[in-house]
Amino acid sequence: MAKHETPLLDQLESGPWPSFVSDLKQEAEARAKNEKGIDYQIPVDVCDDLLGVLELSFKHGRTHWKHGGIVGVFGYGGGVIGRYCDQPQMFPGVAHFHTMRVNQPAGKFYTTEYLKQLCDLWDLRGSGLTNMHGSTGDIILLGTTTPQLEEIFFELTHNMNQDLGGSGSNLRTPSDCVGQARCEWSCYDTQALCHDLTVEYQDELHRPAFPYKFKFKFDGCPNCCVASIARADISFIGTWRDDIKIDQEAVAAYVGGEVPPNGGAHSGRDWGPFDIQKEVIGLCPTECMWLEGGKLMIDDRECTRCMHCISVMPRALRIGDDRGCSILVGAKAPILDGAQMGSLLVPFIKVEEPYDEIKEVIESIWDYWMEEGKNRERLGELMKRQGFQRLLEMTNIKAAPQHVQEPRHNPYIFWKEEEVEGGFGRDVDEFRKHHQR
Amino acid sequence: MEYEEAKEKIVAGLSKKKSKTKFYFNDLAKILGEKPRAAKKFITQMVQEEILEYWSSGSTSLYGLKGVGKQAHAEHED
Incomplete structure (x- = not known):
């Protein structure tokens, strides 16, 4: 039985798409059951109260979050964003609900072990809710209390070889x-x-x-x-500064229909035979491509590197070699x-x-x-x-x-x-020799 | 400028202002009369020594004297 009635949120579960409301309910239920026997360090009903406060905001048409604060880990001015609920009596589980930003690895390459470690840490010391990834790109850990911040930071930096990301007037997580x-x-x-x-x-x-x-x-x-x-x-x-590399045999293969364009994407529907004139040459923004005796020609001086032709015919066209x-x-x-x-x-x-x-x-x-x-x-x-x-x-x-x-x-x-030869001064007598008053 | 002089300037400058307790980095740099990079070294040390503290809205960061202002009390962090 849910802690709060949420008729407005429940509506968001209808439709064929995934719903964050279903996810929140699932986590709320899992925390209530606690089958793994976790010694939760923040209120067990944090997810229930999160649903409750969101429902109330929908009802009132205004937010019940206060944001900002002096929370943070020692020596860092970013990475933690203070969040407080302005109805703590009604929703004690989210009275403190701070966000932590974690610097994602370059290219977002993870090992399963790392992800498990991160989830275990956040189940124990946070709400269990994450946002992979925030719009800046970093790992967002949603909802914890102030006393947990240093504990989490210690665990991340000492045992997971992991740093916090940027927030506030900082360089943000690259x-x-x-x-x-x-x-x-x-x-x-x-x-x-x-x-x-x-x-x-x-x-x-x-x-x-x-x-x-x-x-x-x-x-x-x-x-x-x-x-x-x-x-x-x-x-x-x-x-790149030099020319797009062309494999004319592969161009012919695309034209002949032997290789599907766009790396086989858009194949859910029959778009008809590939038309190089219409789909590549005609769409070149600088009109720097043409066919000559069945061969694809490019005037690379005019090319603005829009990538369209390369994206459509990746096997035939490749980026140049002088790169930067x-x-x-x-x-x-x-x-x-x-x-x-x-x-x-x-x-x-x-x-x-x-x-x-x-x-x-x-x-x-x-x-x-x-x-x-x-x-x-x-x-x-x-x-x-x-x-x-x-x-x-x-x-x-x-x-x-x-x-x-x-x-x-x-x-x-x-x-x-200083950019003008001789400066802005001039010899008036010299000027008058050629120009009457 | 020596660190001790910078510290005095900042504490005096911020204590003087009664209506505000949180300040932009630029306000502090102005009090010090230093370029941002030089000012940052002093200010970072003052945070390390817990004379100043960070305040962040999530999008913008401000600085204040530690424990001063309403929020420190409200968050039970004074």
Whole structure:
């Protein structure tokens, strides 16, 4: 018998899709039965009360959570997010319901043993409810009480070789795509770079000194599986400088229907025979492809690495060999001024250990933003307020054609005196020799 | 600036303000008159010594003198 009646939540269990309400009920029941004989360190009815408070919020049309607090583990300013219920008498199980963020391993590779350990820890010292993974990419452990925080942190760091992630005005947990571990399109080792920068910037991850949140994300290719271009203050997107490699025999095999396009995806329906003209050449955004005597030709100078042709014909087309990444900056979600996509800052950079060139770019951006960013101002908003030119100056990057989003949008070019030969002064007499008053 | 001087400045600067108990990192850097990176070293040490404490909403982090403010009491952490 459930502790609270939840008619409004029960409605969310109807329909063919999975329901978090069913999951919560299942966990509530399992905790009540306690077949494993766990010595629960937080209230046994935490999940029941969570359902109860959510039902009440649905009924009232307003939240019953207070968020934020001084909770945390010693020396860390992030990784724990204080949550309190504002109806603790009615729902004592969730009077404290803090969230812990755990830094997921690069590429999200786990062993079964590790996952079991994590679940056992969270059954014992937390609500048993997890979010794998939060939108930032980290492991989210939902719901525990203040006295448990240090215990959990000790267990994670000493016995599981695991650190907390970022929250607040910190560098957030860096996140990457699966990269070269499993993907032939990855232009650099995303996991190596993600791990290296996570380790290098521990201080930024755990001790908040930024104006607001700051996110790194790493995509191995422009398909952008972690959507870094839309979500990260600095996104690292794999690319290549030379030509797409073409296997003409494989192109013919796709055209002849011997190899299914898109790696066999979309095969649940008969879409008719593969039409290379319509499905590949005609969809090229820069129109840089054509067929010549049955052979596929690409003008690589015009190619913008959109990945469409490679994604459709992976056996015939492969990424180039001169690989690295592009660095884009300033993407964010729409709290202020609407959502923003990343702007290209570094068109191409080699990704090679120890990544000194990349770190130079990152640190110059931080120095600029930490000094000039207002409180709660994202990098993208600062760039918009002060202009892209200011960012280029502060990062010592020379303006390049790739920085121009669209030509002739703004007809004004502002020169500085030191950029003009002879400065802004002039010899009036010399001028008057050629021009009357 | 020496650490002891920085500590005095911060404690005096934050104690003076009666209406607020939580402050942005930039407010502290301004009190110290240091660039952010130099200020961070002092502030981190003050957190280690439990003179300052972090406060986080989840999205934004603030700093306050340890034990000062309503929330410390409400959370039974004073």
